[in-house]
Every structure is written in C-alpha cells, then in structure tokens.
Amino acid sequence: MPSSTLDDLADAYSRVSAGNAIMFEQFHAFAALLEQARIPFLVIKGLDVLVRLYGIRGTRPLSDVDLLVHETDLDAIDTLLTEAGYTRQIDGNPCYASPGNGLSFDIVTTLWYLDDQSLAELWANARPHVLHARTVSLLAADDLLIHLTVYAVIHRGALTPAWEQDMRLLLIRETIDWTAVTRKAGQYSLSIPLLYGLTYLRHRMPMLPIPNAFFQSMTPVGCFENSLYRLLQRLVTHQPIPELGHFLIWLTRPSGKKWPWLRRTFLPSKTFLGYRYGAAAARAPLVTRCRRFICLVWDVLILATRIVRRLLQWPLRATE
Numbered sequence: 204m205p206s207s208t209l210d211d212l213a214d215a216y217s218r219v220s221a222g223n224a225i226m227f228e229q230f231h232a233f234a235a236l237l238e239q240a241r242i243p244f245l246v247i248k249g250l251d252v253l254v255r256l257y258g259i260r261g262t263r264p265l266s267d268v269d270l271l272v273h274e275t276d277l278d279a280i281d282t283l284l285t286e287a288g289y290t291r292q293i294d295g296n297p298c299y300a301s302p303g304n305g306l307s308f309d310i311v312t313t314l315w316y317l318d319d320q321s322l323a324e325l326w327a328n329a330r331p332h333v334l335h336a337r338t339v340s341l342l343a344a345d346d347l348l349i350h351l352t353v354y355a356v357i358h359r360g361a362l363t364p365a366w367e368q369d370m371r372l373l374l375i376r377e378t379i380d381w382t383a384v385t386r387k388a389g390q391y392s393l394s395i396p397l398l399y400g401l402t403y404l405r406h407r408m409p410m411l412p413i414p415n416a417f418f419q420s421m422t423p424v425g426c427f428e429n430s431l432y433r434l435l436q437r438l439v440t441h442q443p444i445p446e447l448g449h450f451l452i453w454l455t456r457p458s459g460k461k462w463p464w465l466r467r468t469f470l471p472s473k474t475f476l477g478y479r480y481g482a483a484a485a486r487a488p489l490v491t492r493c494r495r496f497i498c499l500v501w502d503v504l505i506l507a508t509r510i511v512r513r514l515l516q517w518p519l520r521a522t523e
Contacts, residue, residue, distance in 0.1 A: 223253070226265050227335065229306045233268070233284075234337060240283055245271040245329055245340045247311075247350065254334050255341060256372040263365075267307040274312040284308075293481045314350065315358075315452060316391040344377040345384045352400040353393050357455055360439050360447030362403055370404055374411050381417050392457040394421050395428050399435045431455070437514055444509050446502060469496055 230250065237244055246254075248269040257263045272280060277297060284299045285291070289308075292298035297310040313322050328343040342350060351373065355366045373379075388394045398421040405413055423429045431454070438447060449468075456464050476484035476491055484491045 223263075223265055226250075226268070226306055229301045229303075230268055231335065231337060233289075233301065233308055234339065236283055236287055237280070240279060242272065242276045242280060242283075243326075243340070245326070245342065246332075247271050247342060248354070251341050251347065252351070252369050252373075254332060254339075255347075256369065256376055267309055269309045269311070271311055271314070277310075277312065280310065291481075293479065295475065295479050297478060316353065316393055316455075321387075321390060344373070345380045345387065347377075348373060348379055348384060349387060349391070349393065349397060353396050356396040356400040356435065356439050357393075357451040358448045359443065360451055361443035362400065362439060362441055364441075367404065367407060371408060371411060374413065381414055385417060385420050388421070392455060395423060395431045396435065396451075396455060397421070398423070399432055399439070438510065444506075444513060446506050447510070449502075450506060450510065469499060471495075 249265045250268050253263050253265060288302040289299040292300055299308045325346055329340040330343055331338050332341045351369060355362055388397045401413055423432050453461060453464060480491050
C-alpha cells in the first residue's frame with residue numbers, strides 16, 4: 204500500500220478518534236446528570252453500535268447521540284439540561300446541544316413501530332454495558348438487529364456501506380435469537396422490510412450467519428406483501444430518494460393505523476410544533492400550522508414525482 208494512502212488512513216483515524224473522544228466526554232457528563240436524577244435511558248443507534256461492536260473509537264464517526272427515555276421524564280429532563288447549560292434545538296423531538304462544543308443529544312420516547320406493550324418489552328429486554336466505568340443500557344441484540352435494518356430500509360430508504368458494516372459486525376459478534384426476531388417482526392408489521400434488508404445483506408455477504416429457516420419463515424404471503432417486497436426492491440437501493448422514508452413509514456403502518464398517522468403528520472400536537480418550529484409555533488400557531496400543511500403538500504408532490512421517476516427507470520440492481 205502506498206505511503207500516501209497509509210498517511211491518509213492514519214489522518215482519518217486520528218480525526219475520528221479525536222472527535223469521538225470529545226463525544227464520549229460530553230456523553231459521560233450528560234449521563235451523569237440523568238443518573239444523579241435517577242432518570243433511566245437507553246442508548247440507541249450510532250453510539251450503541253460503536254461501543255458494542257467496534258471497540259476502537261477511531262473506526263466509526265459519530266455526529267450525535269440518540270437516546271430513548273420514558274415520556275413521563277421529559278419535563279424533568281428539560282429542566283435538568285437547561286439548568287446545566289444545554290441548549291434546546293429545533294427538531295421534531297426533544298434535542299439538546301451540550302455546552303461548549305454543541306454535541307447534539309437527540310431524545311425519543313418510542314420507536315415509530317412500537318405500541319405501548321412492545322415498548323415495555325423493549326425496555327425489559329435491555330442489556331447492561333460497561334462504558335468507561337459507567338454502566339449504560341443498550342438494546343437487546345435482536346431488538347438492535349430489527350431497528351438497524353428497518354431504520355435503513357424504511358426510515359432512511361437507503362442501504363449504505365456503513366449500514367452493511369454495522370450489520371456484518373452485529374451478526375458476527377452477537378448471538379441473535381432468530382425466533383424472537385421473527386416473532387417481533389410480525390408483531391411490529393415489519394416482516395417484509397426486515398426480509399428485504401436481510402436478503403439484500405445476504406446477497407452482498409453470503410457467508411453471514413443468517414439461517415435459511417429465517418428466510419423461509421418470512422416468505423411474503425398475499426398480494427400486499429409481495430407487492431411491498433417488489434416495491435422495496437425498486438425504491439430502496441444504494442441510491443437514496445430524498446424524503447422517501449416518510450412514504451415508507453406510512454405505507455408499512457399496520458392496518459387501521461395509516462390514517463391516524465397521516466392525520467397526526469398534517470395536524471400535529473402543540474407539543475410537536477414546539478419541538479419542530481420553536482418559538483414561532485407559540486407566537487403564531489395558526490400560521491405555523493397553515494405553512495406546515497402547505498409545505499407538506501408540496502413535499503408530497505415532489506416525493507411522488509421522485510418515486511414515479513424511479514419506478515419508470517430500468518430496474519435497478521440493489522447490489523450494483
């Protein structure tokens with residue numbers, strides 16, 4: 204390997220490592236505040252993957268920290284963080300920037316595919332992990348596999364090399380309860396997105412330990428499931444369609460929950476408007492709602508155009 208390439212790799216590692224070191228320092232300060240107030244939290248997504256699978260902090264960059272908390276703790280968390288100098292950020296859910304370097308802590312109270320019973324089960328199955336003398340809670344391995352896969356397939360609408368690497372390490376280093384994965388996928392109405400994501404991964408990396416019995420148990424049944432699988436093949440590839448995730452989240456909602464979800468999107472709560480639009484929502488709530496409605500309708504038209512263009516293209520091979 205040329206020395207210039209080695210130098211570039213060393214520089215990249217140093218930059219990522221330095222950035223992650225600051226991130227870990229800020230995370231521990233944040234975690235200490237919540238622990239002192241006895242507020243439980245689950246680490247999810249990027250930080251979970253980094254501490255669980257990579258070990259070496261310079262091999263995977265992080266831009267923010269995602270946490271799952273109980274909805275009943277939101278007011279206490281807001282008071283605690285604002286008094287400690289954290290700054291509220293404009294987002295669709297509670298988000299705070301740490302003092303100094305501005306690391307963002309993105310806080311959610313559920314995952315979009317869970318009901319109350321499933322959310323309670325996810326909390327109950329959480330596993331402890333020691334991180335620099337601090338014990339934090341992470342998702343169970345089967346819950347992480349489901350979340351990483353459907354987040355990529357549905358929420359992002361794109362299957363990236365970074366996701367492939369995360370999944371490869373997860374499948375190699377963790378023991379997956381495939382019976383639980385199959386049960387939960389059906390319970391969450393995510394069988395087809397999960398099947399598509401793992402089939403894509405199996406095609407890219409044939410030696411990964413995904414049992415054939417899992418694929419057989421997840422075979423699409425009926426017109427809707429077969430049509431959804433074919434649609435995901437066409438739309439969810441290595442070439443992302445901007446904002447596709449909004450459509451896929453709606454499309455994969457269980458029967459009877461699609462229209463309530465759509466109504467909440469176009470007519471959100473006052474709390475959501477405050478998180479999403481900040482002080483403007485309080486100053487002019489009606490104007491904010493009207494502007495949001497108009498912008499959403501325009502965004503729907505743009506997204507529909509993008510989807511039609513992709514469907515009219517010569518079929519893309521997701522693995523190209």
